Amino acid sequence: MKEYTYSVARVRAKETALLTRQDIDQLLSADGYNSALRLIRDRGYRSQDNEGAEEIIASAERDLWDFIAEIADENVVRILRIPIDYHNIKASVKAAFSGIDGHDLLLDNGTADKDLIYSSVRSREYGELENHVLERICEEAMTLILRTQDGQACDIYVDNAMLAAVENEAEGGGDFIKSYASLMCDTSNLKTAYRCAASGRGLQFIENAVYDGGSLNTGELAKAAEGGVNSLCEYTETTRYAELAEHMKAGAAALERSCDDMLMRFMEGAKFDSFSEAPIIAYYYAKRTEIDAVRLILSGKLNRLDDNMIRERVRRTYV
Amino acid sequence: MFESIDWGIVFALLGAALASIMAGVGSAIGVGKAGEAAAGVVTEDPSKFSKVLIMQLLPGTQGIYGLLIAFITLSQIGILGGSAEISFAKGLLYLAACLPIAIVGLLSAISQGKAAVSGIMMIAKKPDQMSKGMIFAAMVETYAILALLVSILAIFGIAGLNI
Numbered sequence: 001m002k003e004y005t006y007s008v009a010r011v012r013a014k015e016t017a018l019l020t021r022q023d024i025d026q027l028l029s030a031d032g033y034n035s036a037l038r039l040i041r042d043r044g045y046r047s048q049d050n051e052g053a054e055e056i057i058a059s060a061e062r063d064l065w066d067f068i069a070e071i072a073d074e075n076v077v078r079i080l081r082i083p084i085d086y087h088n089i090k091a092s093v094k095a096a097f098s099g100i101d102g103h104d105l106l107l108d109n110g111t112a113d114k115d116l117i118y119s120s121v122r123s124r125e126y127g128e129l130e131n132h133v134l135e136r137i138c139e140e141a142m143t144l145i146l147r148t149q150d151g152q153a154c155d156i157y158v159d160n161a162m163l164a165a166v167e168n169e170a171e172g173g174g175d176f177i178k179s180y181a182s183l184m185c186d187t188s189n190l191k192t193a194y195r196c197a198a199s200g201r202g203l204q205f206i207e208n209a210v211y212d213g214g215s216l217n218t219g220e221l222a223k224a225a226e227g228g229v230n231s232l233c234e235y236t237e238t239t240r241y242a243e244l245a246e247h248m249k250a251g252a253a254a255l256e257r258s259c260d261d262m263l264m265r266f267m268e269g270a271k272f273d274s275f276s277e278a279p280i281i282a283y284y285y286a287k288r289t290e291i292d293a294v295r296l297i298l299s300g301k302l303n304r305l306d307d308n309m310i311r312e313r314v315r316r317t318y319v
Numbered sequence: 320m321f322e323s324i325d326w327g328i329v330f331a332l333l334g335a336a337l338a339s340i341m342a343g344v345g346s347a348i349g350v351g352k353a354g355e356a357a358a359g360v361v362t363e364d365p366s367k368f369s370k371v372l373i374m375q376l377l378p379g380t381q382g383i384y385g386l387l388i389a390f391i392t393l394s395q396i397g398i399l400g401g402s403a404e405i406s407f408a409k410g411l412l413y414l415a416a417c418l419p420i421a422i423v424g425l426l427s428a429i430s431q432g433k434a435a436v437s438g439i440m441m442i443a444k445k446p447d448q449m450s451k452g453m454i455f456a457a458m459v460e461t462y463a464i465l466a467l468l469v470s471i472l473a474i475f476g477i478a479g480l481n482i
Contacts, residue, residue, distance in 0.1 A: 005352055005436055009359025012443040013367075274356070274437045 001174060003275045007071035011283045014067070017044050018319045019290050027294070028311055033301040040294055053298040057291060064287050065109045068280065076277045079169050079177055080284055084110035085117070085134060086162035092121040093141045093154060137161045156192070160211040163188060167213050176270065176278035183266055185214030187259040190241060193225035194248055194255055197232045201225075215240070253312070261316040264289060268318065286318030293317075327410030328396060328403050334417030335392035338470070342385025342424025349378025349432025356439040363443070370449050371439045377456045378435055381420075381428035384467045388420045391474055408482045416473035423466035431459035 019027075023043060030036035037053060045056045046063070068077055084107045095102025095118075106114040112134055120126045121142060126135040137158065145154040163185050170181035189210050196206045206222040216239060224235030229248060236245040247258035263285065270282035293314045300310035357371035392413055397403035405413070438452030 003352075005355040006359040009356040009436075009440055009443060010363050012440040013360050013363030016444055274433070274440050 001276070002073070004072070004277050004280060005275055008274055008276075008279045010067075010071055011279045015283065015286075015319060018286055019043060019293075019317060020319050021317050024293055024297075024314060024317060027297050028307055028314070030301065033298065036298055036301045040298070045294070053295070053302070057295050057298075060287075060291050060294075061108075064284065064291070068284050072277060072280045075172065076177075076280060078111060079166060079173065079181070080281065081109060081111045082165050082169060083162055084108075085112050086137070086158050086165070088112075088114045088117045089121070089134070089138055089141060090155060090158045092118045093138070093145055093158070094151060096121050096142065097145045097151075097154075133165065156209045159188065159192075160209075163211045163213060174276055174278070176273075176276060176281065180263075180266065180281065182215050183263060185211055186216050186241065187244075187262065189214055189216055189218065189221060190236065190244060190248075191252075191255060191259060193221050193232055194229065194252065197225040197227075197229045198252065200228070257313070257315065260289070264316045264318060282318065289315050290317065325404070327405035327407045328398075330407075330410035331392065331396040331405050331413035332398065334414035334421075335389040335396075335398075337414075337421040338392065338417040338424070339382075339385045339389035341421040342388075342428065343382045345425035345428030346379050346382030346385075349381070349428040349430075349435065350375060352429075352432040353378060353435040353439060356436040360439055360443045367442060367446060370442050370446060374435045374439045374442065374449075374452060374456065377453070377460070378428045378431040380460060381424040381431075381463045384420050384463060385424050388417055388467065388470045388474070391471065392417060395474055395478055406482060409477060409480065412477045412480070412482075413474065416470055416477060418470075419466040419473075420463075420470040423462055427459050427463040427466075431456055431463075434459055 027036055027039055030039055033053075037056075040056065046059050051059075068080070088106050088110055091102050091105040095105070103118060106118060108114060110117075112129055112131055116128055117134070117138065120128050120135075121138050124139075124142065126139050129135045129138070141154050141158050144157055145151065148154075166181050166184060170177045192209050192211075193206065196209055201209075203222060203226045206225045207219070210218045210222050210225075212218050220235060221232075224232045233245040233248050236242065236248060241262075244255065244258055244262070247254040267282040267285045270278035273279055296313055297310055300307075353375040357375045360371050361368050393399050396405050396410075396413060434456040438449075438456050441452045442449050
């Protein structure tokens, strides 16, 4: 198996610049938007003086992708790029369906060009994508939303296709990537099952919504979700995700947060690895979470939201 | 045609060659791995060059031990001067005497390389803990030194044997 000693050493050096929990707390307790912006600039978020939060964050994201693309092979980076493609498909399909310009919602750094996805969904000419899987998903998602007029059904279809693509990509990777893909499928299934249970969906809908992969028994999961949130919690307690059951009772936001925190704890395992691709993926995940937290805090400060409300939504940090 | 060859000196020289080859290969791998990690750290933070350089050199000692054993063996068996008449049994004994540093040198240098890589990554995150990183990597050295000692004692012991 390929060793990434040089890359991991660069990652270790970069990790020292990641924001710690204390930095995030300091940012949260900053007195107003400008003060938070100043703090984040001091912590190395590159910007010129006249740049606002959006430019700073866009620049941090560009730097992150440039760094990851520089130190890792494309087959390692692909697993990080795949979810971006599927996000772009969802955004393009919904924009095309509702006749709005959704260009701003698209993200860079997918495996396929975002503009190509957007234009092929708009024109229904999928051949330009030069990727048979994405072509098929775009076409079927568009057909599904036109036939059913149901945005949620389209989301479920695209999300499940994304999980299938991630699992498929992970098969050729190392143990860390395989576990990451499995954890992604399981947490996604638990979240889907929770949403279905909370909205009282029928068994057939749930079975269709849950992705048939990962380590959980999806048949049992769907049956448990059909019985409502309490039944789902009882089932979750019998699985390796027992700790999530408690958060399920607290609501959707708490479950989302604890799933993200669980993924972060999994990533923290890469701290003890000096040779594999694991620290590279973990760094990406850590920086991604940090950028999301910074974006959340800055926009919260700008809109004068209550600090505690922002704090509840900030995820666990890597360092 | 092989009947006329004095196999004693052949085996003795094989031992000396193995000591320098295997320990040298081990050190090359170890120093190479540590070098990759060191380059990674210096790419991000050039000020850590001197610290990581010391760590990179740690797995290099096995190669020197191999060279030392090869040199002593060459001088004992008369390749570097004097008579090169070694009995078949003595030739095999020299070969056996060289094996500890050859095998332990190879494996310990690779393992020490891995420990040095982790130490270098520790320096990247916590430069003030450098000495601890060095100690962790230097622990592996113990076994290379033990093997060196056994090889030296054996080589000098063989010279006194009357076989």
